[in-house]
Amino acid sequence: VDLTSLSMAGNFIGWEIPSEIGNLVNLNVLDLHYNWLSGSLPDEITELGKLEILDLTYNYLNGTIPQNIGAMSSLIEFRAAIQSDINVDNIGFSGQLPVSMGLLENVELFEVFYNSLSGEIPSEIGSMSNLYEFNLEYNWLSGTVPSELHKLESLVDLYLAENDLSGSMPQLICDSGAVISIDCDVVECDCCECNPLSMAPN
Numbered sequence: 001v002d003l004t005s006l007s008m009a010g011n012f013i014g015w016e017i018p019s020e021i022g023n024l025v026n027l028n029v030l031d032l033h034y035n036w037l038s039g040s041l042p043d044e045i046t047e048l049g050k051l052e053i054l055d056l057t058y059n060y061l062n063g064t065i066p067q068n069i070g071a072m073s074s075l076i077e078f079r080a081a082i083q084s085d086i087n088v089d090n091i092g093f094s095g096q097l098p099v100s101m102g103l104l105e106n107v108e109l110f111e112v113f114y115n116s117l118s119g120e121i122p123s124e125i126g127s128m129s130n131l132y133e134f135n136l137e138y139n140w141l142s143g144t145v146p147s148e149l150h151k152l153e154s155l156v157d158l159y160l161a162e163n164d165l166s167g168s169m170p171q172l173i174c175d176s177g178a179v180i181s182i183d184c185d186v187v188e189c190d191c192c193e194c195n196p197l198s199m200a201p202n
Contacts, residue, residue, distance in 0.1 A: 007031040009055070014038065017061075022047035033057035033079065040064070041093075046071045056080040057111070060091045065112075070100025075107050081135070082114040092116045097141075102127040113137040113159065120144075126151040135159040137181070142166070145187065149173050160187075161195035 001024050014036040021030075022044030030048070033055045040063025041056070051072055057079045065080075082092045092115035101110075102124025108131060117139040125134075126148030132155055141163040149158070150172035158173075158180045165187050169180065174191035184194035 002026055005029040010034040012036055017042055019044045021045055027051050029053040031055045035059050037061055050074050052076045054078050058083050062091050064095035065093050065098055067098045069098050070103030075104055077109045079111045081111050097122055099124050101125055105129050107131055109133045111135040115139050121146055123148040130154050133157045138162040140164055145169055147172055150176055
């Protein structure tokens with residue numbers, strides 16, 4: 001199939017993304033934001049080796065981010081945020097961030113805020129050399145912020161607030177000059193923009 005761009009944004013589509021999406025091997029742009037898509041993201045989507053833009057923002061997807069997402073070597077933008085005012089159980093990505101994300105060397109923007117991701121932030125993300133915005137706010141991520149993130153020389157914005165992170169922000173990340181948003185009541189950080197909600201009195 002020679003289709004290179006597929007945009008169905010804002011059409012109130014309510015079906016699941018079919019596994020046959022993997023047959024669109026020449027696709028560069030897949031924009032499905034602002035719909036009612038449900039179910040999980042099929043593993044076959046990682047067969048789209050030419051895909052540069054994947055926008056799943058504001059849907060009702062669940063399940064996990066495909067473990068083989070690192071095979072999407074042309075990916076530049078990945079957006080899968082959930083609307084904060086949606087009061088529906090069992091929506092949003094859960095589970096851990098895939099280690100294979102470290103292979104996404106062309107990704108510049110990765111947004112998955114207001115999901116249900118858990119576990120630790122993989123140190124392999126330090127290999128995403130072109131990443132300039134990384135937004136993981138409002139998830140259930142735990143552990144400490146990996147020092148390997150200081151390798152992200154293109155990083156401008158790092159959003160980590162409203163998670164279950166702990167410890168302290170590695171000084172090497174502070175020295176990168178990126179704008180960092182985090183919960184300063186649980187993560188010690190002298191260079192961060194503190195989440196105002198975390199600093200509110202009990």
